[in-house]
Amino acid sequence: MSSLLDTIKSPDDLNELSIAELKTLAEQVRQRLIATVSETGGHLAPNLGTVELTIALHTVFDMPRDKLIWDVGHQCYTHKLLTGRGQEFDTLRQWGGLSGFPRRCESEYDIFGTGHGSTSISAALGFAKARDLRGEDENVIAIIGDGALTGGMAFEALNQAGDQEIDMMVVLNDNEMSISPNVGAISSYLARMRATLHSRTRQARADVARALERWRLGDAMLEAMDRLRDSVKQLVVPGMLFEEFGFTYLGPIDGHNIEQLLAMFRHAGRIKGPILLHVLTRKGKGYKPAEADPLRFHGTKPFVVENGEIVAADSNPSYSKVLVDSLIELAEKDERICAISAAMLVGTKLQELKERFPDRCFDVGMAEQHAVTYAAGLAAAGLRPVVGIYSTFMQRAYDQIIHDVALQNLPVVLCLDRAGLVGNDGATHHGVFDLSYLRSAPGMVVMAPKDEKELKDMLATALAHDGPSAIRYPAGPGPGVDYSAKPQVLQIGKAEVLTHGNDIAIFAIGRMVQNARQAVELLSAQGIRARLINARFAQPLDEDCLRQTATECGKILTVEENVLAGGFGSAVAETLIRNEINAEVCGVALPNEFVEHGEVETLWENTGLSPEAIAQRAAEFLRAEHAISPLHSSVSR
Numbered sequence: 001m002s003s004l005l006d007t008i009k010s011p012d013d014l015n016e017l018s019i020a021e022l023k024t025l026a027e028q029v030r031q032r033l034i035a036t037v038s039e040t041g042g043h044l045a046p047n048l049g050t051v052e053l054t055i056a057l058h059t060v061f062d063m064p065r066d067k068l069i070w071d072v073g074h075q076c077y078t079h080k081l082l083t084g085r086g087q088e089f090d091t092l093r094q095w096g097g098l099s100g101f102p103r104r105c106e107s108e109y110d111i112f113g114t115g116h117g118s119t120s121i122s123a124a125l126g127f128a129k130a131r132d133l134r135g136e137d138e139n140v141i142a143i144i145g146d147g148a149l150t151g152g153m154a155f156e157a158l159n160q161a162g163d164q165e166i167d168m169m170v171v172l173n174d175n176e177m178s179i180s181p182n183v184g185a186i187s188s189y190l191a192r193m194r195a196t197l198h199s200r201t202r203q204a205r206a207d208v209a210r211a212l213e214r215w216r217l218g219d220a221m222l223e224a225m226d227r228l229r230d231s232v233k234q235l236v237v238p239g240m241l242f243e244e245f246g247f248t249y250l251g252p253i254d255g256h257n258i259e260q261l262l263a264m265f266r267h268a269g270r271i272k273g274p275i276l277l278h279v280l281t282r283k284g285k286g287y288k289p290a291e292a293d294p295l296r297f298h299g300t301k302p303f304v305v306e307n308g309e310i311v312a313a314d315s316n317p318s319y320s321k322v323l324v325d326s327l328i329e330l331a332e333k334d335e336r337i338c339a340i341s342a343a344m345l346v347g348t349k350l351q352e353l354k355e356r357f358p359d360r361c362f363d364v365g366m367a368e369q370h371a372v373t374y375a376a377g378l379a380a381a382g383l384r385p386v387v388g389i390y391s392t393f394m395q396r397a398y399d400q401i402i403h404d405v406a407l408q409n410l411p412v413v414l415c416l417d418r419a420g421l422v423g424n425d426g427a428t429h430h431g432v433f434d435l436s437y438l439r440s441a442p443g444m445v446v447m448a449p450k451d452e453k454e455l456k457d458m459l460a461t462a463l464a465h466d467g468p469s470a471i472r473y474p475a476g477p478g479p480g481v482d483y484s485a486k487p488q489v490l491q492i493g494k495a496e497v498l499t500h501g502n503d504i505a506i507f508a509i510g511r512m513v514q515n516a517r518q519a520v521e522l523l524s525a526q527g528i529r530a531r532l533i534n535a536r537f538a539q540p541l542d543e544d545c546l547r548q549t550a551t552e553c554g555k556i557l558t559v560e561e562n563v564l565a566g567g568f569g570s571a572v573a574e575t576l577i578r579n580e581i582n583a584e585v586c587g588v589a590l591p592n593e594f595v596e597h598g599e600v601e602t603l604w605e606n607t608g609l610s611p612e613a614i615a616q617r618a619a620e621f622l623r624a625e626h627a628i629s630p631l632h633s634s635v636s637r
Contacts, residue, residue: 115428391431
């Protein structure tokens, strides 16, 4: 028997539904979300919190003529179900299937692609200005969470939108969280608004209750008072911050009450100028494990629906866990060490450092630019700050890395979590540009560990270095190397020779050392003796090792989980040319294009980074006089 959800082929179908049917639809959407994400993994809690909000938006407005722009975009699953993608929904985040984020190439309803935070208001302002220049009249709606609102870019856009008095709507989805609990003055301001709403309406209800008790009118009148409270509560909560930006403020309203949402969106659609509609939602709504632990279910691996337990937990600790364990060990001996996160305390595991040293770990909110310059200030004042941010999000602070850290040669340690291919989150979250953008900064030491022990040693090395440094490491567990020993400070720029052979040399860095090691074994079975070198450092390179290897092997294959352009392989080729070293070099790297979502092993196979592909490429390079292809470079002198 088909469900109501199965009948929804486009948002137009919502117009025929009653309030009761919309509520039924919301429950069916929740069940579909839980069932699918339990199989595919994904962002469950954010999506459970925006079901009614999404249904109401698509009921009132005429998408895609009207423009709906998601911030971050990880809460767009209901949007996808309502816009003709229900039959494909089981392919969510799988290779060749639906993305977990809005993508312009996927649907006409995804008018603006997102994956990072604080972008929606700027994009919506662009759509609204283009509409006005064309002389048209469609509605433009940006949806932004209270976590993303901590990003400075959001306020830059609010500033311009209010100044121009442009017709657009900003829906503030206030669930009191981003990935980690929200922090900062903006979060406190919204919390005071929620508290003011709660205390004023409670007091009003109590006063009326006492009066009605004297009049013996009882519970029926109290229930009527509750309904009155819900209809007028926006009048008793000041939204002065947004009013000062030039926005008409409406709210807060219950983001799970479809009647209120429909009424408020219809009302807001008749107001001219910029509007901010404040909606209160609950992350994980409708699934008890997610309501109880929205952090765990923000982004989850496949789980058992009945109890929320992960289907297959990792046996080895993650690189993030190794990093924070090592950081705590080092911080116990050095009071200068502190750490900074940008709304990622839980994701980076720095929450454990926060619990151990609450005064030395800072969450600055979704504000990566500020995080890096804040760290620069701490370093200039004599501390040893460690900045833990996902590789893809560190891109947002590139100017601060150059201008505030590298230019001043400050001892800031950048820890780039989730470096390389991250799998099912896809192109917006792959950390595949950091080797390129970091090694362009003069004086920046750039490292990538092959295993857990080397990560610990690199952290100690970075903290002992009197200048800027960066360590990039992947998501998920390492190979299982014991890291309990005391960390060793590495010689900066010194590579490690892992296997000896003169037929061909393979220089690998980071996680690719493990893949290259397997490739060496495959080559050995073919009678090819390969020399494997763990580069450790993308900057500075071990030029002595490179010169000796070039002389003894003649052909060098570089392997990295980074784009080819400007990455580790480019550094090797540049060094050979600069020093007039006679050798051929072939770079195995990610293509200079955006890689789709899928399991990491699948992505390796499709981008030439699997052990088998590396071995094949090495054998072809060894046999060929010259080897040039779109994915591989060759330099000879």
